[in-house]
Amino acid sequence: MSLNSEAGGHVVGIDIGGTNLRLCLADANGKLAHKWAAAIPRASPPEAVIDQVRKGVDESLAATGIARSSLCAVAAGAPGLTNVDTGMVIATSYLLGWKDVPLRDLLESGLGVPASVENDVKMAAIGESRFGAGSGVRNFVFLAIGTGIGAGIFLNGEVLHGEGWSAGEVGYLIVPGTAEAPADFGEPGQLENVIGGEGIRAQWRAISQENLQATEIFDRASRGDPLAAGVLNRSALLLAYAIRNIAVILNCSLFVLGGTVGLSKPFCDATQRILDERNERIRPRLTRSTLGADAQLMGAVALALNHRKTGV
Amino acid sequence: MSLNSEAGGHVVGIDIGGTNLRLCLADANGKLAHKWAAAIPRASPPEAVIDQVRKGVDESLAATGIARSSLCAVAAGAPGLTNVDTGMVIATSYLLGWKDVPLRDLLESGLGVPASVENDVKMAAIGESRFGAGSGVRNFVFLAIGTGIGAGIFLNGEVLHGEGWSAGEVGYLIVPGTAEAPADFGEPGQLENVIGGEGIRAQWRAISQENLQATEIFDRASRGDPLAAGVLNRSALLLAYAIRNIAVILNCSLFVLGGTVGLSKPFCDATQRILDERNERIRPRLTRSTLGADAQLMGAVALALNHRKTGV
Numbered sequence: 001m002s003l004n005s006e007a008g009g010h011v012v013g014i015d016i017g018g019t020n021l022r023l024c025l026a027d028a029n030g031k032l033a034h035k036w037a038a039a040i041p042r043a044s045p046p047e048a049v050i051d052q053v054r055k056g057v058d059e060s061l062a063a064t065g066i067a068r069s070s071l072c073a074v075a076a077g078a079p080g081l082t083n084v085d086t087g088m089v090i091a092t093s094y095l096l097g098w099k100d101v102p103l104r105d106l107l108e109s110g111l112g113v114p115a116s117v118e119n120d121v122k123m124a125a126i127g128e129s130r131f132g133a134g135s136g137v138r139n140f141v142f143l144a145i146g147t148g149i150g151a152g153i154f155l156n157g158e159v160l161h162g163e164g165w166s167a168g169e170v171g172y173l174i175v176p177g178t179a180e181a182p183a184d185f186g187e188p189g190q191l192e193n194v195i196g197g198e199g200i201r202a203q204w205r206a207i208s209q210e211n212l213q214a215t216e217i218f219d220r221a222s223r224g225d226p227l228a229a230g231v232l233n234r235s236a237l238l239l240a241y242a243i244r245n246i247a248v249i250l251n252c253s254l255f256v257l258g259g260t261v262g263l264s265k266p267f268c269d270a271t272q273r274i275l276d277e278r279n280e281r282i283r284p285r286l287t288r289s290t291l292g293a294d295a296q297l298m299g300a301v302a303l304a305l306n307h308r309k310t311g312v
Numbered sequence: 313m314s315l316n317s318e319a320g321g322h323v324v325g326i327d328i329g330g331t332n333l334r335l336c337l338a339d340a341n342g343k344l345a346h347k348w349a350a351a352i353p354r355a356s357p358p359e360a361v362i363d364q365v366r367k368g369v370d371e372s373l374a375a376t377g378i379a380r381s382s383l384c385a386v387a388a389g390a391p392g393l394t395n396v397d398t399g400m401v402i403a404t405s406y407l408l409g410w411k412d413v414p415l416r417d418l419l420e421s422g423l424g425v426p427a428s429v430e431n432d433v434k435m436a437a438i439g440e441s442r443f444g445a446g447s448g449v450r451n452f453v454f455l456a457i458g459t460g461i462g463a464g465i466f467l468n469g470e471v472l473h474g475e476g477w478s479a480g481e482v483g484y485l486i487v488p489g490t491a492e493a494p495a496d497f498g499e500p501g502q503l504e505n506v507i508g509g510e511g512i513r514a515q516w517r518a519i520s521q522e523n524l525q526a527t528e529i530f531d532r533a534s535r536g537d538p539l540a541a542g543v544l545n546r547s548a549l550l551l552a553y554a555i556r557n558i559a560v561i562l563n564c565s566l567f568v569l570g571g572t573v574g575l576s577k578p579f580c581d582a583t584q585r586i587l588d589e590r591n592e593r594i595r596p597r598l599t600r601s602t603l604g605a606d607a608q609l610m611g612a613v614a615l616a617l618n619h620r621k622t623g624v
Binding site (some may be wrong): 085097138139150153156160161162163164165166167168169173174175176178180182183184193241244245247248249250251252278279280281282 | 357360376388450463465469472473475476477478479480481482483484486487488491492494495496555556557558560561563564565590591593594
């Protein structure tokens with residue numbers, strides 16, 4: 001296999017989600033030339049997703065008139081435990097439960113350029129570090145709060161992977177207000193069970209007949225609805241405990257909130273208010289992701305650009 | 313000032329405690345040639361402690377017949393927030409509340425050899441990493457449980473300092489069973505307030521007239537005393553929550569317990585049992601410090617030896 005790794009060309013960033021595939025073509029400065037997206041059919045095997053990626057790359061090159069020979073690296077984020085050294089997706093609860101999928105090799109074979117892979121939340125943290133709210137900051141925690149909760153931890157300018165690639169699985173934290181009983185991987189974690197998107201909806205359903213999304217509940221709270229404010233305050237308190245404990249352990253003050261629920265301004269503001277009122281020496285500073293839904297895609301661009309520079 | 317930094321000689325490891333000063337003379341392999349200790353008079357200013365260190369070094373050299381010219385580096389652990397880069401003890405609640413003490417410079421002026429300084433708990437973790445239970449392990453957490461509770465966190469073979477030198481202040485963790493109210497630096501933290509040495513004694517005093525140390529209560533529990541077993545089990549549960557949460561965040565499985573309370577076998581065993589029974593994917597492995605009360609001293613030897621190799 002010959003891999004094109006010339007300097008100065010373009011890269012592709014790939015965001016493999018549980019149900020959607022997104023990719024983008026960017027130049028050597030990370031400037032986007034084209035974005036492309038498609039639904040991933042249920043239970044797609046890895047090879048089918050790689051075929052979709054090839055299609056997306058082909059269409060992006062065609063749409064922009066950029067030559068295939070200018071493509072010099074790709075990187076992909078995947079929603080599961082990912083070994084960055086071997087390029088394997090070890091396990092995921094999405095995508096029909098991929099196990100030990102050699103994603104990097106499949107991408108390199110399929111596209112003919114060097115590839116890197118990373119867990120999706122860590123990839124989003126890399127995006128925030130390079131292009132977003134963590135830019136220029138050596139220590140910060142990116143906190144993705146959607147259905148689940150996960151963290152991408154930057155220490156001394158490097159993402160923390162942990163001894164088994166699962167650092168930052170903070171949805172499994174136990175704090176006052178969460179269940180204390182064990183929860184295993186694949187099951188929702190103790191923290192995300194209460195303040196992940198589904199957990200917040202469940203808090204709401206316990207007091208209301210109405211079917212609302214987490215962000216809708218929080219918006220309603222900010223408009224003065226007392227029932228919704230109760231859910232918001234309880235959720236913010238638990239998030240404040242989790243953030244404070246992470247900050248105590250790591251001595252890290254900046255937390256970047258992302259994910260559909262984490263991006264909610266009322267949620268971020270309420271949590272910051274609790275932390276400020278506590279007035280402890282450990283005083284985390286919260287900010288919402290500036291890249292939003294593109295954090296992971298931009299992380300993939302950053303990783304591909306980095307790879308291009310340092311070589312395979 | 314001329315600093316003797318020839319290779320091949322001896323180093324001095326120094327353990328500055330709240331009430332005691334200990335130091336040791338070791339050869340280039342870390343083999344101890346002599347140990348020396350003295351009480352630190354109450355409210356000693358830094359200069360007085362340095363004078364004591366000089367006396368200890370003089371007496372150690374005299375006792376062993378090792379030439380002063382063979383001494384090539386020293387390192388000292390101090391019980392407070394310590395900036396390793398500038399060599400300053402930023403703050404400590406011991407020793408009359410030293411603030412911004414240039415400990416490294418004072419040691420270098422006083423002894424005429426290169427010096428390094430480190431926080432005491434992190435120094436003990438360095439000792440365990442080089443000579444003890446963390447030897448050969450790139451990721452582990454040393455947990456010192458005495459009157460207070462602190463952690464020395466090793467990630468990828470390096471001790472984690474954090475952005476303000478306070479990483480690992482885990483006595484301030486909040487878990488189910490601790491107070492949730494704010495606690496500030498200087499005050500006992502939420503976790504240590506319940507399962508630090510004084511916290512455990514307070515648990516006991518709430519149910520018994522007898523005045524016992526934490527380790528005595530735990531020994532009694534292991535001999536079948538049901539009241540003592542209650543205190544042991546409650547303390548072990550809180551420690552298990554804290555350890556599990558740290559392990560979730562860092563994806564680190566080895567925890568080395570040190571400090572007078574942490575070295576208690578019944579405490580370590582009871583905590584491990586709780587973690588094992590939870591049977592979660594995150595399953596921390598606990599082991600007691602093999603260096604015990606010498607962990608910090610041996611950490612200082614390791615740091616001095618390291619410094620000697622890499623130069624000032």
